[in-house]
Amino acid sequence: MSDHMSSVQSCEDFSRERLQLNQHLEKMTEQMENASVKLSWMAYDMVVLRTSPDLAESFKCLENEFLKCKAVICGPTDGQDKKTHPASEEPNIPQEKS
Numbered sequence: 001m002s003d004h005m006s007s008v009q010s011c012e013d014f015s016r017e018r019l020q021l022n023q024h025l026e027k028m029t030e031q032m033e034n035a036s037v038k039l040s041w042m043a044y045d046m047v048v049l050r051t052s053p054d055l056a057e058s059f060k061c062l063e064n065e066f067l068k069c070k071a072v073i074c075g076p077t078d079g080q081d082k083k084t085h086p087a088s089e090e091p092n093i094p095q096e097k098s
Contacts, residue, residue, distance in 0.1 A: 049056045
Protein backbone atom coordinates (compact mmCIF):
# COMPACT_ATOMS: atom_id res chain seq x y z
CA MET A 1 0.00 0.00 0.00
CA SER A 2 2.85 2.34 0.83
CA ASP A 3 4.46 1.72 -2.57
CA HIS A 4 1.19 2.54 -4.30
CA MET A 5 0.87 5.85 -2.39
CA SER A 6 4.46 6.85 -3.18
CA SER A 7 4.01 6.02 -6.87
CA VAL A 8 0.80 8.10 -6.98
CA GLN A 9 2.64 10.96 -5.26
CA SER A 10 5.53 10.64 -7.72
CA CYS A 11 3.12 10.71 -10.64
CA GLU A 12 1.43 13.85 -9.28
CA ASP A 13 4.81 15.51 -8.72
CA PHE A 14 5.85 14.62 -12.26
CA SER A 15 2.59 16.03 -13.68
CA ARG A 16 3.01 19.25 -11.69
CA GLU A 17 6.62 19.66 -12.81
CA ARG A 18 5.64 18.98 -16.42
CA LEU A 19 2.90 21.61 -16.22
CA GLN A 20 5.33 24.16 -14.76
CA LEU A 21 7.87 23.31 -17.46
CA ASN A 22 5.26 23.77 -20.18
CA GLN A 23 4.23 27.14 -18.74
CA HIS A 24 7.86 28.23 -18.53
CA LEU A 25 8.53 27.13 -22.12
CA GLU A 26 5.43 28.97 -23.35
CA LYS A 27 6.61 32.14 -21.60
CA MET A 28 10.09 31.81 -23.08
CA THR A 29 8.65 31.18 -26.54
CA GLU A 30 6.48 34.28 -26.27
CA GLN A 31 9.47 36.37 -25.19
CA MET A 32 11.50 35.09 -28.16
CA GLU A 33 8.62 35.86 -30.53
CA ASN A 34 8.44 39.40 -29.15
CA ALA A 35 12.19 39.83 -29.56
CA SER A 36 11.96 38.51 -33.11
CA VAL A 37 9.20 40.98 -33.98
CA LYS A 38 11.20 43.87 -32.51
CA LEU A 39 14.29 42.80 -34.44
CA SER A 40 12.29 42.58 -37.67
CA TRP A 41 10.91 46.10 -37.14
CA MET A 42 14.39 47.41 -36.38
CA ALA A 43 15.74 45.88 -39.61
CA TYR A 44 12.79 47.27 -41.57
CA ASP A 45 13.30 50.73 -40.06
CA MET A 46 16.99 50.65 -40.95
CA VAL A 47 16.24 49.82 -44.57
CA VAL A 48 13.51 52.46 -44.85
CA LEU A 49 15.54 55.17 -43.14
CA ARG A 50 18.61 54.53 -45.26
CA THR A 51 16.70 54.58 -48.52
CA SER A 52 14.69 57.75 -47.87
CA PRO A 53 15.94 60.34 -45.36
CA ASP A 54 12.82 62.49 -45.94
CA LEU A 55 10.72 59.61 -44.74
CA ALA A 56 12.52 59.63 -41.38
CA GLU A 57 11.63 63.29 -40.89
CA SER A 58 8.02 62.58 -41.83
CA PHE A 59 7.90 59.73 -39.32
CA LYS A 60 9.21 62.02 -36.59
CA CYS A 61 6.54 64.62 -37.34
CA LEU A 62 3.88 61.93 -37.42
CA GLU A 63 5.08 60.51 -34.11
CA ASN A 64 5.06 63.96 -32.49
CA GLU A 65 1.51 64.61 -33.66
CA PHE A 66 0.44 61.18 -32.42
CA LEU A 67 1.92 61.90 -28.99
CA LYS A 68 0.11 65.22 -28.87
CA CYS A 69 -3.21 63.57 -29.75
CA LYS A 70 -2.58 60.82 -27.23
CA ALA A 71 -1.82 63.40 -24.53
CA VAL A 72 -5.07 65.19 -25.27
CA ILE A 73 -7.11 62.00 -25.19
CA CYS A 74 -5.37 60.03 -22.44
CA GLY A 75 -3.72 62.80 -20.46
CA PRO A 76 -0.01 63.57 -20.21
CA THR A 77 2.44 60.70 -19.83
CA ASP A 78 5.63 60.60 -17.75
CA GLY A 79 7.72 62.11 -20.54
CA GLN A 80 5.51 65.17 -20.92
CA ASP A 81 5.06 68.22 -18.74
CA LYS A 82 1.67 68.00 -17.04
CA LYS A 83 1.25 71.80 -16.97
CA THR A 84 1.44 72.30 -20.73
CA HIS A 85 -1.51 71.23 -22.79
CA PRO A 86 -0.62 70.11 -26.35
CA ALA A 87 -3.92 71.37 -27.76
CA SER A 88 -2.93 74.95 -26.96
CA GLU A 89 0.09 74.76 -29.28
CA GLU A 90 -0.08 75.69 -32.93
CA PRO A 91 -0.26 72.65 -35.16
CA ASN A 92 2.89 72.04 -37.16
CA ILE A 93 1.65 70.71 -40.48
CA PRO A 94 4.45 70.09 -42.97
CA GLN A 95 3.82 71.81 -46.30
CA GLU A 96 4.54 70.13 -49.62
CA LYS A 97 7.36 71.67 -51.58
CA SER A 98 6.44 72.75 -55.11
